[in-house]
Amino acid sequence: DGGITQSPKYLFRKEGQNVTLSCEQNLNHDAMYWYRQDPGQGLRLIYYSQIVNDFQKGDIAEGYSVSREKKESFPLTVTSAQKNPTAFYLCASRGGVPVNSPLHFGNGTRLTVT
Amino acid sequence: GENVEQHPSTLSVQEGDSAVIKCTYSDSASNYFPWYKQELGKRPQLIIDIRSNVGEKKDQRIAVTLNKTAKHFSLHITETQPEDSAVYFCAASKSGGSYIPTFGRGTSLIVHP
Numbered sequence: 268d269g270g271i272t273q274s275p276k277y278l279f280r281k282e283g284q285n286v287t288l289s290c291e292q293n294l295n296h297d298a299m300y301w302y303r304q305d306p307g308q309g310l311r312l313i314y315y316s317q318i319v320n321d322f323q324k325g326d327i328a329e330g331y332s333v334s335r336e337k338k339e340s341f342p343l344t345v346t347s348a349q350k351n352p353t354a355f356y357l358c359a360s361r362g363g364v365p366v367n368s369p370l371h372f373g374n375g376t377r378l379t380v381t
Numbered sequence: 382g383e384n385v386e387q388h389p390s391t392l393s394v395q396e397g398d399s400a401v402i403k404c405t406y407s408d409s410a411s412n413y414f415p416w417y418k419q420e421l422g423k424r425p426q427l428i429i430d431i432r433s434n435v436g437e438k439k440d441q442r443i444a445v446t447l448n449k450t451a452k453h454f455s456l457h458i459t460e461t462q463p464e465d466s467a468v469y470f471c472a473a474s475k476s477g478g479s480y481i482p483t484f485g486r487g488t489s490l491i492v493h494p
Binding site: 325 | 412432485
């Protein structure tokens, strides 16, 4: 389903470089999330934001940073401090706050760092 | 915090058979349980969800059951088809606070024609 756009689909970087992954949504959702997906590891939460200008660390935040200056946008920066950045990154949003509701995911960005 | 265990990690069935994926959770306060399907290289998408005030929910060939006492919930797919082949994730979350879902590690379902 449309509404969440991640770009680019594939990203290649050299080790030691910071890289920013884009996530934009037009669903008017307050909450947004970043997940990292590795084979056999499921979905691990990096950062989340429930409202503009506020965000919280997830389970694996080290080596990552985010910002939430606009409701529609939640970019993720993978810094050189992230030891193993090669992975598939998924952005998601959720409406219906404060009631529990499902996540809507973007198509993901596959990052390869060499 | 919440812990969600999902089994099996891989499930192989013949077309037309049924498939069952099971998840257990640890936090008795969890009250929302969605299931997502992720086809290869694509985004996870919600296929069915259940809330704690309901014991079972069906949508065509898919059903989810919830046992709050035992703290487990299951996904049932009947009359499987090759297009059901994907990775399936269960999740659990609770009201109040951040509503952050905790995901299981996923089950790779392979349906052989």
